Amino acid sequence: EVLAPTPKSLLGRKILITAGPTFENIDPVRFIGNYSSGKMGFALAEEAAKRGAEVFLISGPVNLETNYSSIYRRNVISAKEMYEACREWFPACDVAIFAAAVADFSPDSVASQKIKRNNDDWVLHLKANPDIAASMGQMKKANQLTVGFALETNNEEKNARRKLNDKNLDFIVLNSPNNEGEGFMADTNRISIIYRDGRMEKFPLKSKKEVAADIISAVEKIL
Numbered sequence: 001e002v003l004a005p006t007p008k009s010l011l012g013r014k015i016l017i018t019a020g021p022t023f024e025n026i027d028p029v030r031f032i033g034n035y036s037s038g039k040m041g042f043a044l045a046e047e048a049a050k051r052g053a054e055v056f057l058i059s060g061p062v063n064l065e066t067n068y069s070s071i072y073r074r075n076v077i078s079a080k081e082m083y084e085a086c087r088e089w090f091p092a093c094d095v096a097i098f099a100a101a102v103a104d105f106s107p108d109s110v111a112s113q114k115i116k117r118n119n120d121d122w123v124l125h126l127k128a129n130p131d132i133a134a135s136m137g138q139m140k141k142a143n144q145l146t147v148g149f150a151l152e153t154n155n156e157e158k159n160a161r162r163k164l165n166d167k168n169l170d171f172i173v174l175n176s177p178n179n180e181g182e183g184f185m186a187d188t189n190r191i192s193i194i195y196r197d198g199r200m201e202k203f204p205l206k207s208k209k210e211v212a213a214d215i216i217s218a219v220e221k222i223l
């Protein structure tokens with residue numbers, strides 16, 4: 001197969017991408033986290049790099065490698081670390097895509113020794129983590145563009161539209177974990193894109209690589 005060279009339509013652009021889950025430590029051997037393979041975020045990073053962008057990939061704990069010299073990767077563990085890395089890199093970027101499955105809460109304190117199971121129950125107190133997308137949405141300048149994801153189990157469209165608004169996103173990618181072959185661990189995804197003007201664009205079931213190309217193309221149309 002001979003592939004046509006990808007047009008370098010994102011040359012000179014800087015794109016921040018968050019990917020994977022975050023892990024919030026409870027003690028030295030336990031954590032709270034979300035299901036996420038990181039595949040969607042990495043596919044977005046590679047698609048943007050192929051089109052000539054400089055990519056700043058902030059990744060939670062995943063089992064993925066990427067080999068592009070124009071992808072600068074920073075590995076983080078917790079939501080707080082991901083937030084700090086975004087605050088550092090976002091001001092210099094043209095676009096940010098928040099594909100990470102960030103843990104919404106973390107334990108109040110991390111036990112320094114392993115918590116023993118010598119009780120019948122255990123109450124763990126959690127505090128809210130920073131909302132990275134919303135916080136970057138507040139910092140956003142007129143020439144910057146932000147994109148979020150919404151993974152919903154119910155009232156999908158209504159919830160996605162609220163997130164689009166609350167996080168000051170330019171568009172939100174809606175996907176649902178309800179159907180087979182879609183969602184966090186799969187290689188495929190069925191998405192809808194909801195734009196600020198209210199328009200919703202529906203896509204068929206595709207590989208995450210193809211979905212990444214659709215999302216990057218949607219970004220390019222707005223840039």
Ligand code: CTP
Nearest residue numbers: 098099100102129130131132133148149150151
């Ligand atoms: N997000 C983020 N920081 C967080 C939580 C979410 O940047 N602390 C981003 C995600 O990367 C995603 C978008 O916000 O792009 C929506 O995430 P989601 O978990 O669907 O929404 P939440 O605002 O966390 O609301 P909830 O989990 O209560 O539905």
Ligand code: CA
Nearest residue numbers: 101102103104
């Ligand atoms: Ca959440």
